[in-house]
Amino acid sequence: MVTLAEVAQHAGVSASTVSYVLSGKRSISTTTRQRVEESIRTLGYHPNAGARALASSRSNIIALMIPLRTDMYVPVMMEIAIAVAAGARTHGYDILLLTGEEGPDAVRRVTGSGLADAMILMDVELDDERLPLLRDTHQPSVLIGLPASTEGLTCVDLDFRATGALCVEHLAQLGHRDIAVIGEAAAVYERHTGFAERTLDGLRTRARELGLRLLHRPCEGGYDAMAATLARVFDERPDTTGFVVQNESAVEPLLALLRQQGRAVPEDVSVVAVCPEQVATQASVRLTSVALPAQEMGRRAVEQLVAKLDGRGSDEVVLLAPELTVRASSGPAPVRASSGPAPVRP
Numbered sequence: 001m002v003t004l005a006e007v008a009q010h011a012g013v014s015a016s017t018v019s020y021v022l023s024g025k026r027s028i029s030t031t032t033r034q035r036v037e038e039s040i041r042t043l044g045y046h047p048n049a050g051a052r053a054l055a056s057s058r059s060n061i062i063a064l065m066i067p068l069r070t071d072m073y074v075p076v077m078m079e080i081a082i083a084v085a086a087g088a089r090t091h092g093y094d095i096l097l098l099t100g101e102e103g104p105d106a107v108r109r110v111t112g113s114g115l116a117d118a119m120i121l122m123d124v125e126l127d128d129e130r131l132p133l134l135r136d137t138h139q140p141s142v143l144i145g146l147p148a149s150t151e152g153l154t155c156v157d158l159d160f161r162a163t164g165a166l167c168v169e170h171l172a173q174l175g176h177r178d179i180a181v182i183g184e185a186a187a188v189y190e191r192h193t194g195f196a197e198r199t200l201d202g203l204r205t206r207a208r209e210l211g212l213r214l215l216h217r218p219c220e221g222g223y224d225a226m227a228a229t230l231a232r233v234f235d236e237r238p239d240t241t242g243f244v245v246q247n248e249s250a251v252e253p254l255l256a257l258l259r260q261q262g263r264a265v266p267e268d269v270s271v272v273a274v275c276p277e278q279v280a281t282q283a284s285v286r287l288t289s290v291a292l293p294a295q296e297m298g299r300r301a302v303e304q305l306v307a308k309l310d311g312r313g314s315d316e317v318v319l320l321a322p323e324l325t326v327r328a329s330s331g332p333a334p335v336r337a338s339s340g341p342a343p344v345r346p
Contacts (some may be wrong), residue, residue: 007040012265017146046106060098061094063118064119064122066100077122078296080297087301087302093117108133111133111139111222117140121142121144122144124144124145126287127192134153140313146156146194146195158322159320160202162321163202164206165203168214169206172270176241176270176333178237181217182246184246184247185221188257196293200216221249228250251283255285256284270330270331271330275292277289277292286329288327290323291323296320304318
């Protein structure tokens with residue numbers, strides 16, 4: 001194991017100079033700093049984490065709070081988490097993963113114990129009970145998600161309200177007048193999870209502006225739940241020709257059920273999804289979709305957090321603009337579709 005003294009000898013400087021380069025506590029000339037950094041890379045030196053924490057009053061750890069719920073699509077959550085971990089590593093930070101359902105207790109434990117220098121929180125609700133604790137602490141934090149009030153917070157998220165509007169606009173341009181939204185599980189809306197609520201708001205608002213009929217139905221996902229939901233949709237709105245799906249586990253069951261009913265996609269029914277790119281491109285019908293930029297969200301969250309740790313950041317909201325990719329699942333509405341405007345049904 002390479003020691004600090006060996007790095008100093010290799011670089012031709014004192015051990016204290018190497019220590020100052022690592023801690024940043026004193027100004028070191030650019031030439032000397034570069035020589036020390038080159039020696040560190042050449043020798044493969046890794047500073048002792050405990051010693052660095054004592055010397056700098058930092059743990060060089062970022063806590064990532066990612067409750068893993070059965071009603072959420074875990075692969076997306078993990079893709080964001082991996083992007084956070086990779087981004088943190090490039091800045092010299094490790095990740096402490098908190099996967100329990102502790103809520104505010106986990107925030108108290110991290111901020112009160114010095115386990116981590118900062119926090120990133122996922123699965124953000126509109127009135128998230130963790131947020132008052134974050135506002136009361138001096139520890140830097142970033143949310144991947146958007147609560148109802150962002151005052152005193154730094155947030156990174158896809159603009160889900162604009163996402164919903166974009167999906168409606170696409171179907172409207174194709175002549176669809178009756179649109180059904182297959183949403184997340186009911187529990188996601190009962191928790192007032194930010195991304196689901198904001199997408200629904202964007203869908204409803206834009207549909208109302210365009211004079212479209214919109215029906216929203218939560219769905220647990222899976223074949224049986226999707227079959228019951230689809231039967232209910234066509235019972236209530238038999239003229240439905242456009243679907244917006246924000247539930248990855250419902251995508252393939254929906255396509256299978258439409259085939260069984262003799263409804264061709266997109267000749268009879270168009271389907272637009274809000275989902276990861278992989279889900280859209282690997283579906284039995286390649287889906288027109290708005291992709292979830294999981295990696296970009298994770299990367300931007302880390303950048304915002306590191307800036308705050310370095311004293312450069314300020315509270316702000318970063319919303320990523322949605323992009324809709326047209327594929328094989330959306331097309332012109334069939335002639336039999338109803339064309340008269342009607343109020344949006346909640």
